Amino acid sequence: xxxxxxxxxxxxxxxxxxxxxxxxxxxxxxxxxxxxxxxxxxxxxxxxxxxxxxxxxxxxxxxxxxxxxxxxxxxxxxxxxxxxxxx
Numbered sequence: 001x002x003x004x005x006x007x008x009x010x011x012x013x014x015x016x017x018x019x020x021x022x023x024x025x026x027x028x029x030x031x032x033x034x035x036x037x038x039x040x041x042x043x044x045x046x047x048x049x050x051x052x053x054x055x056x057x058x059x060x061x062x063x064x065x066x067x068x069x070x071x072x073x074x075x076x077x078x079x080x081x082x083x084x085x086x087x
Contacts, residue, residue, distance in 0.1 A: 007039055014047050022079035023051040026071055028058040 027037035041053035
Protein backbone atom coordinates (compact mmCIF):
# COMPACT_ATOMS: atom_id res chain seq x y z
CA UNK A 1 0.00 0.00 0.00
CA UNK A 2 2.72 2.47 -0.80
CA UNK A 3 0.63 5.30 -2.25
CA UNK A 4 -2.86 6.59 -2.92
CA UNK A 5 -3.19 4.48 -6.06
CA UNK A 6 -2.98 1.30 -4.02
CA UNK A 7 -6.19 2.18 -2.15
CA UNK A 8 -7.96 3.42 -5.30
CA UNK A 9 -9.14 -0.09 -6.14
CA UNK A 10 -10.59 -0.97 -2.75
CA UNK A 11 -14.14 -0.07 -3.77
CA UNK A 12 -14.28 -3.03 -6.15
CA UNK A 13 -13.43 -5.41 -3.27
CA UNK A 14 -15.87 -4.11 -0.65
CA UNK A 15 -18.33 -6.93 -1.33
CA UNK A 16 -15.62 -9.51 -0.73
CA UNK A 17 -14.34 -7.72 2.37
CA UNK A 18 -17.84 -7.69 3.87
CA UNK A 19 -17.76 -11.50 3.84
CA UNK A 20 -14.95 -11.63 6.41
CA UNK A 21 -15.90 -12.26 10.03
CA UNK A 22 -13.03 -10.08 11.24
CA UNK A 23 -10.32 -7.83 9.80
CA UNK A 24 -7.32 -6.59 11.75
CA UNK A 25 -4.71 -4.03 10.76
CA UNK A 26 -1.59 -3.36 12.77
CA UNK A 27 1.19 -0.98 11.91
CA UNK A 28 4.09 0.77 13.61
CA UNK A 29 3.97 4.50 14.20
CA UNK A 30 7.30 4.73 12.34
CA UNK A 31 6.22 2.36 9.54
CA UNK A 32 6.07 3.70 6.01
CA UNK A 33 2.69 1.96 5.70
CA UNK A 34 1.09 3.76 8.65
CA UNK A 35 -0.69 6.41 6.56
CA UNK A 36 -2.22 3.89 4.15
CA UNK A 37 -3.09 1.52 7.01
CA UNK A 38 -5.01 4.32 8.69
CA UNK A 39 -6.74 5.19 5.39
CA UNK A 40 -7.71 1.54 4.93
CA UNK A 41 -9.17 1.47 8.43
CA UNK A 42 -11.16 4.65 7.71
CA UNK A 43 -12.45 3.25 4.40
CA UNK A 44 -13.55 0.01 6.04
CA UNK A 45 -15.30 2.03 8.76
CA UNK A 46 -17.04 4.17 6.14
CA UNK A 47 -18.50 1.01 4.60
CA UNK A 48 -19.53 -0.32 8.02
CA UNK A 49 -17.06 -3.20 7.82
CA UNK A 50 -15.96 -4.15 11.34
CA UNK A 51 -12.21 -3.98 11.74
CA UNK A 52 -9.56 -3.47 14.37
CA UNK A 53 -6.66 -1.10 13.84
CA UNK A 54 -3.67 -1.07 16.17
CA UNK A 55 -0.81 1.42 15.90
CA UNK A 56 2.15 0.30 17.96
CA UNK A 57 5.44 2.07 18.72
CA UNK A 58 8.16 1.30 16.21
CA UNK A 59 8.75 0.22 12.65
CA UNK A 60 7.20 -2.45 10.45
CA UNK A 61 9.04 -5.23 12.27
CA UNK A 62 9.50 -3.77 15.77
CA UNK A 63 8.60 -6.10 18.62
CA UNK A 64 6.96 -8.69 16.39
CA UNK A 65 6.75 -11.22 19.23
CA UNK A 66 5.14 -8.67 21.53
CA UNK A 67 2.63 -7.62 18.85
CA UNK A 68 1.81 -11.26 18.14
CA UNK A 69 1.22 -11.94 21.83
CA UNK A 70 -0.63 -8.74 22.69
CA UNK A 71 -2.63 -8.07 19.50
CA UNK A 72 -2.66 -10.92 16.99
CA UNK A 73 -3.41 -13.85 19.30
CA UNK A 74 -6.08 -12.02 21.34
CA UNK A 75 -7.69 -10.88 18.06
CA UNK A 76 -7.85 -14.46 16.79
CA UNK A 77 -9.03 -15.66 20.18
CA UNK A 78 -11.99 -13.27 20.00
CA UNK A 79 -12.83 -13.94 16.37
CA UNK A 80 -12.13 -17.61 15.64
CA UNK A 81 -13.87 -20.62 17.04
CA UNK A 82 -13.86 -24.34 16.53
CA UNK A 83 -15.80 -27.37 17.62
CA UNK A 84 -18.37 -27.09 20.35
CA UNK A 85 -17.46 -23.57 21.44
CA UNK A 86 -18.67 -21.98 18.20
CA UNK A 87 -21.85 -19.96 18.42
